[in-house]
Amino acid sequence: MIDQEKIRKAVRLLLEGIGEDPDRDGLAETPDRVARMYGEIFSGMDADGSEPLAKVFRVDNSEMVLEKDIVFYSMCEHHMMPFYGKAHIAYVPDGKVVGLSKLARTVELFAARLQLQEQMTGQIADAVMRFLKPRGVMVVLEAEHLCMTMRGVKKPGSRTVSIAARGVFEENTGLQNRFFQMLQS
């Protein structure tokens, strides 16, 4: 659970640490604002993806389903700085599909915690396998990490790409290629 009082105290200390006066006009409300904001952006701490992926629809075919350009915002656990970008998810159904907004919701839940991009990619893929039980799933995340681009380690706008493949996507390179072709179209 989010402890807003602890966050408020910590932000105050942080402000003092960087040499600020936490009591000056512009900063007086900042610890409280940050605490409330953290309540929102870390609201997915305990979610496992079961909620959005629970409501399934029966289908007869097993054609690949692709949901691309799902925008997400997360926080890197190494620097507590945002990384954000797009998620693309494809799966081959085994008799069941979910509403398209549910995949976006799943991404949102796994983004709403301290994260590593590679880990988040795997968690989304594993949740889809576990709760939707398709024949396979493939997840691609492309994101800009402010902890890198803001400090000039990498060029602004440069993106990190991570991939997770499960089930039929692991072995079937033809299927993987079709996924990447569909991403481009």
Ligand code: ZN
């Ligand atoms: Zn970082």
